[in-house]
Amino acid sequence: MQVLVWEDRFSVGIRQFDQHHKILFEMINSLIFAQEDKSDPNVIKNTMEQLRSYTLFHFVAEEAMMKHFGFDGLDEHIEEHEALLAHVISYQERIANNDGVTLEEVLEFLASWLMDHTLGLDQLYGPFLSRYSD
Numbered sequence: 001m002q003v004l005v006w007e008d009r010f011s012v013g014i015r016q017f018d019q020h021h022k023i024l025f026e027m028i029n030s031l032i033f034a035q036e037d038k039s040d041p042n043v044i045k046n047t048m049e050q051l052r053s054y055t056l057f058h059f060v061a062e063e064a065m066m067k068h069f070g071f072d073g074l075d076e077h078i079e080e081h082e083a084l085l086a087h088v089i090s091y092q093e094r095i096a097n098n099d100g101v102t103l104e105e106v107l108e109f110l111a112s113w114l115m116d117h118t119l120g121l122d123q124l125y126g127p128f129l130s131r132y133s134d
């Protein structure tokens with residue numbers, strides 16, 4: 001599986017969120033390496049849990065800033081965040097139940113979701129919020 005490479009087109013124009021997104025890219029890359037290196041399943045499980053918790057922290061930060069400045073795309077954005085979190089929880093359950101889902105499938109989903117979201121909805125708040133930051 002291809003690792004995620006940060007490019008300028010992913011920038012949302014707000015330094016703290018670009019930094020969060022870069023960290024999320026690297027966390028997914030760590031999982032790709034762990035999978036390829038056939039790391040201990042517990043290492044993979046812990047890294048997945050860190051990714052879930054960092055994602056939650058990042059979503060809360062984005063939503064708080066959009067709310068604070070009255071961005072009118074907030075509800076739609078929250079819906080997309082919640083849909084992702086529901087997917088992550090379901091994947092975690094499926095992995096715990098050994099139902100045949102592969103880490104590769106989970107990582108492909110997470111990587112494409114993160115890129116689509118960063119290039120999609122996240123680009124909408126950028127021009128609005130960057131008027132207030134920096």
Ligand SMILES: [Fe+2]
Pocket residue numbers: 062077081117121122
């Ligand atoms: Fe977002």
